[in-house]
Amino acid sequence: MADQHAVAAAATHGGGGGHATVKTYINVAIVLAIITAVEVASLYIPGIPGPVLVISLLAMSAVKFFLVVGFFMHLRYDHPIMRALFVGPLIIAIAIILAVMALFSAFVLLPRVVL
Amino acid sequence: MATQAAFMHGSKVETETFWGIVWSWLTTVDHKRIGILYGTSAFIFFLIGGIEALIMRLQLARPDNTLVGAERFNELFTMHGTTMIFLAVMPLSAAFFNYMIPLLIGARDVAFPRLNALSYWIFLSGALFLNSSWLFGLAPDGGWFGYANLTTIQFSPKHTIDFWMLGLQILGLSSMLAGFNFLVTIINMRAPGMTLMRMPVFVWMSFVTQFLLVLAFPAITVALILLMFDRFFGTLFYAPAAGADPLLWQHLFWIFGHPEVYILILPAMGIVSEVLPTFSRKPLFGAPVVIYSGIMIGFFGFGVWSHHMFSVGMGPVADAAFSISTMLIAVPTGVKILNWIGTLWGGSIRFKTPLYFSLGFIAMFTMGGLSGIMHASPPVDLQQTDTYFVVAHFHYVLFGGSIFGLFSGIYYWWPKINGKLLDERLGLWHFWLMMLGFNMTFFPQHYLGLIGMPRRIYTYAPDLGWNFWNLVSTIGAFLIAVSLLFFIANVIRTMRSGPVAGNDPWDGRTLEWSIPSPPPVYNFARLPEVQDRDDFWLQKYGDGHGSAPRPRPAPVTAAEIAAIHMPPTSYWPLLLGLALAVMVSGLMISMYQVVVGGLLTLYLMYKFAMELHRPSTGHGH
Amino acid sequence: MIQPPATTPRPRRRFDWSLACLLGAVLMLACSCSAVGWNWDTPMSTVMPKSDFGKMTHEIFMLISWWTLGIFIVVEVGLAYVCWRFRDRAGAPIPKQVHGHTVLEVGWTIAFAVILLVFAIPTIRVIFKTQEAPAATALRVEVFGKQWWWEFRYPQFKITTANELHLPVGQTATFLLNGPDVIHSFWMPQLGGKRDVVPHRINHITLTPEVPGDYPGQCAEYCGVSHANMRFRVIVHEPADFEKWVKAQQAPPVESTDALAQQGKTIFSQSTCVGCHTITGVSAGHIGPDLTHFASRKRFAGSLMESTPDNIAKWVENPDHMKPGALMPNLGMTGEQGKALAAYLLSLK
């Protein structure tokens, strides 16, 4: 995931590896602000079907998430060990959230009798 | 050694007077001393948990027995489980992490020595807090698994559950801090040349364990926090009347609880993987496979938790999914067992006590693993879960596995830690009596479970066919107790007059045997350059394919030793551990105490953090 | 710091006769214990299935048991053989430093996977088979697990009873499990199970009893102080007998004209008993067990005791003494009152 944004960023700012510059930081912050604005605005636009809204909101927050992790937290410039230490648990955490959600909506097998 | 000892503490005081010695232990940040503290505390709690087990076995020796009542029995099985898991097996493993990991990776200490001390003192304060419940007659009685909603204030209005819930949070904090410390130590402090694949397998299994610790404990911490809020602040997480589902607890608990099983067994597997090569004088068979199996077990360990919950009615799809993932996890486990046997194959096996315990581990763990496969099948599990069959199963894994493995480690590394060899004859008595007692206690429990004896019952009717084998089981439990007396006698005898071990009593293969026993405070006068997983063996014998033993390095000079910088002692970890206990116990006494304890903890954290900030201007010891 | 390889010959180890004798003795004791026998046909045996559900479970259990027994023997015998064959001999050279064998590793990994597949296929078949939606003709029984006793309701017959479950042989029964307090687990070892009773969630289990009989059941999930005392009985009848039982339960209770029993009835109806217990025509409490046909049941208080006058009298005098933590309060009944109540309750056929 982080790599895709890295590519996008590299195209925009013309800077590849090494340290992010102050200019990069400001550009990232601008992108973050724009995405947040779009997220909030999309709530007030009538007529977006539910699933589309949910998926696009999740996608936008994922982009924000990885922009902060990749640039502000330097993970895209850092040692692979750091990446493994963070991304591995993140994947496990997300998988567990999804599994718990599945388990909690699949429970009632027969109609409830009234006590 | 005398100069080293003085150097170790960086000052002139101590090691002379009694209080000086006590103070030096209270403020130590030396990983070896902390390891000894962990080991000793864990062994004491192991004995306490064992006594709890013996009382339970006496109560169950015959039907309709009235030795202890229902309430007391419930307290006993709750505290037995909690003690054995959190206060015996985990800290005993932690003792080996502390003492052995830096030695095995060729480091002078762990990454954060003061944090290491902090982990220990937090552990001790949590353990004492939990056990202090006995003194107030409020021992926890909700089971080590503490299923909600039995643990909510409505059904457990007394402070019993609070002791358990808060004690576990303290212990969890300690485990996680230690986990971060060892993760960083293993990642970052390996000797030059020790790539990940050259790391000894014990270190690898410990590495996986640390991942499990830092990733599994957050789940139970959340579960306990939700319970704490339910009990103290009126939230509704486990209140079915408000629409809550008490199974939330079970899910969060077992998301922690299943990795926890591997936290308990992987270190023992690591020990066995060190002991077998040493005593068969061969490298570990298929070491990379054993390592990858450990990683697989750790990873899959997060995907099987609901197999503890097949009876809760999750529906066929979830049952099937967790059944398959559970069966998958059996594959790497089975592979490990065959690799251990492969290690022995073709070796020149020297039968010493550590090896006996490792062989006992393989023999008994195999059995526990195989009965585990039965529970992986939900229909079979429905009959077996919550019966003595499961009790037998996990004692074969955790006693026949973990405890045998840990005793193997104790006998194996004792000469390194104490400089003296434990007595072989007493060791064999210990082993055989324990083996017999263990099988006598737990083998019949398979049968008892299959003929329907449920767990956690303080009494049973006489007409169910359970009487005889329960009696046998009780006798077996006392045999285990007797075997431990042999161990204790062995330790006392060795302390008084044991044969001096020397650096390398077992003709070992890994770095710890290349340094004196017990090791100097800085471990390695010169950090080793590592070329192989069995580096020390190669130094001694070459690789067996024509390469000669390596030339001996030049002797270490006094100047080299003088240049070694070891961290100074610190009393902040001890104070911080105490302050935390003050804060947490306040929840049951007064909110003012929580606030005062919390502010104190924050202040001490600040002092702890600032102690080494700009050490040149600080108080240089 | 490195020591030269040890070349001194190791002394021959002394054989420890006392240890060997002790081990032999205990081993013989263990063998003779085993000779006492492993009786599998006991009241709560899980390996004597008496229902379709139990049989399906048992088949998988036996399949896995035989396979694992085989693996167990191979591993243990192999381990012993390797230990014996490769034991250290005086003056033996350093063994060849073998690091592994890829083909072997791949081989046994696949072998394990295949064996597990053998277990997985029938497992998954049975999971789905046993959790199918029950047929409309199935007998529905509502099971309520309560601290620490069981209530059974048959909505189609309008029957409520406690601690004694009656089923007709050969007819599929669906149990709807629910409870008002904590988690329990509904378990009838000989008929199959178990399934947890989770408050405010309906769980279900469906099975068809195949052999008439009187089977014990028990709560299998730790549920507080008297978890061990939360038992029940399952009586599987021939269909005709079941009909008879239903008729008897539906009928109003037959009261005795015995003086003591009448005295007991007065005590019952004038005390707080009525707040918790139902006796058709006398009281309508819902917290404790329905006592309308109390005398039709052999045992009471979580199937803990036989329904004898003595036991009942003792129980009403001090329930907590008979069943620790019992939620029925001590009403301060005297021995005389207890006897009267016992006479009354035992008259409720």
Place this chain on the structure above:
Amino acid sequence: MADHAAVHAIHDPNIGNTGLDNRKVGMWAFLGSDCMFFGSLIGTYLAYKGKSISGPLPHEVFDIPLTSYSAALLLASSLTMVLALAALQQNRLKPATGWLFATAMLGLHFVLNQVYEFTTFVLHHNLTLSTSLFGSSFFVLTGFHGAHVTGGVIWLLILVMLAMRGKLDARDYTKVEIAGLYWHFVDIVWIAIFTIIYLIP
């Protein structure tokens, strides 16, 4: 980072044989662990979403404009944090201190917003910890995030204090960097919470 490590390898006990700083590796391990912590809390919230049987519903109480403003505050504080680090690296201590202080103040503003939000929920919507499952899971999840932010603010203020006393300079880059990692993590948790709890209907 590589050259940075090489200079300090001999003297600094915090640099391991991989050339990485122990404290930084430790911080990333902690953040991984904290993912599981918030993962469990978010999982709890989602498991109970829509299961409340009384009390106000989420969309009846949420003040999206206010929360969006809070989200913007945290994002802005992430920017000031990296600017502080960039300044510190060049040993420009005054701007570094200023940016650190700005970060702490933005964080404090976020916490105050949350206090205001919680107060409104309690006073105007009758939503407390014990009202419903929504109340319980919402307050505990966002409360623990708020506690993380508060901890971060205290940490940052201590750094500011040290800097003002002349006890913090480019040599302490890693110390400030790990504080920054923690701070950004708190920000990304909010990014997740903001979307999952507030925005998704």
